[in-house]
Amino acid sequence: MIAILGTGKMGEALLSGLVRAGLRPDEIVATARRPERAEALRERYGVRVAGNAEAAKLAETLILAVKPQDMGALLAEIAPHVPADRLVISVAAGITTAFVETRLGDGVAVVRVMSNTPVLVDEAMSVISAGAHASEEHLRRTEALLSPVGKVLRIPEAQQDAATALSGSGPAYFFYLVEAMVDAGILLGMPRAAALDMVTQSIVGAAIMLRDSGEHPVILREAVTSPGGTTIAAIAELERHKVRAAFLDAIEAACERSRRLASG
Numbered sequence: 001m002i003a004i005l006g007t008g009k010m011g012e013a014l015l016s017g018l019v020r021a022g023l024r025p026d027e028i029v030a031t032a033r034r035p036e037r038a039e040a041l042r043e044r045y046g047v048r049v050a051g052n053a054e055a056a057k058l059a060e061t062l063i064l065a066v067k068p069q070d071m072g073a074l075l076a077e078i079a080p081h082v083p084a085d086r087l088v089i090s091v092a093a094g095i096t097t098a099f100v101e102t103r104l105g106d107g108v109a110v111v112r113v114m115s116n117t118p119v120l121v122d123e124a125m126s127v128i129s130a131g132a133h134a135s136e137e138h139l140r141r142t143e144a145l146l147s148p149v150g151k152v153l154r155i156p157e158a159q160q161d162a163a164t165a166l167s168g169s170g171p172a173y174f175f176y177l178v179e180a181m182v183d184a185g186i187l188l189g190m191p192r193a194a195a196l197d198m199v200t201q202s203i204v205g206a207a208i209m210l211r212d213s214g215e216h217p218v219i220l221r222e223a224v225t226s227p228g229g230t231t232i233a234a235i236a237e238l239e240r241h242k243v244r245a246a247f248l249d250a251i252e253a254a255c256e257r258s259r260r261l262a263s264g
């Protein structure tokens with residue numbers, strides 16, 4: 001039995017992925033703060049719903065998916081009900097394995113995960129790190145849960161905040177870019193729906209080329225950039241507005257925020 005504790009956006013995305021991957025709904029128990037939310041999850045997926053303490057007792061694997069600010073309270077609530085042989089997977093930004101270990105007591109295996117919302121379309125990027133008591137077997141079990149819904153990479157825990165800033169938040173940066181490009185289309189007099197179609201297909205095509213060609217992004221961009229042409233005119237403006245520097249600062253700020261989240 002797998003328990004998802006705090007089934008909000010990320011918890012539900014993982015839940016739906018597990019169901020698509022073939023896990024039986026009666027092997028999953030979900031918890032939520034509001035009873036209406038729990039009922040909606042039960043209706044939508046056929047999973048069991050329960051309180052946190054009951055779910056913690058029932059499941060061998062616990063996925064903690066509350067906001068970082070709520071993690072302390074959740075751990076205090078479940079600590080008396082988590083035997084030492086459980087695997088506890090935390091998906092919260094900024095929460096260290098040590099934070100979870102000290103609150104759940106002796107020897108519990110903790111794996112820290114940072115995934116992202118493309119889990120909804122089985123294209124997640126999930127990075128995982130073992131806590132002090134997590135073994136190779138615990139990492140494999142975590143990989144087995146996450147690999148049906150996307151790519152999984154093991155990284156040292158010291159890199160988790162950077163990964164949160166890059167791939168955890170990453171989809172938001174691309175959505176933001178799409179919004180800005182669609183606005184540019186509107187400015188040029190394009191109908192909104194057509195602009196959105198053009199930008200979306202361009203980003204999908206570019207993403208697939210990047211993933212499947214094995215080429216470096218610089219090579220792919222150079223192939224689009226004709227001498228004296230349109231692309232270099234746009235790139236010159238992006239450089240003038242220091243867009244690259246803005247990305248460096250933005251992702252550094254996200255990493256810094258991730259580092260501070262555990263302390264509330």
Ligand SMILES: NC(=O)C1=CN([C@@H]2O[C@H](COP(=O)(O)OP(=O)(O)OC[C@H]3O[C@@H](n4cnc5c(N)ncnc54)[C@H](O)[C@@H]3O)[C@@H](O)[C@H]2O)C=CC1
Pocket residue numbers: 005006007008009010011031032033034052065066067068070073074091092093094114115116117168169
């Ligand atoms: N949204 C995203 O793209 C990503 C989010 N995350 C992480 O996932 C976690 C959840 O984020 P979201 O799903 O966006 O937030 P959310 O607010 O949608 O989900 C959290 C849920 O936990 C529930 N909750 C809080 N305390 C509870 C308790 N004691 N018992 C039961 N339920 C409780 C809340 O009612 C809420 O439904 C965060 O820690 C975040 O850092 C990680 C990667 C990506």
Ligand SMILES: O=C(O)[C@@H]1CCC=N1
Pocket residue numbers: 093164168169
């Ligand atoms: O914005 C956040 O804090 C979460 C973590 C990564 C993506 N969303």
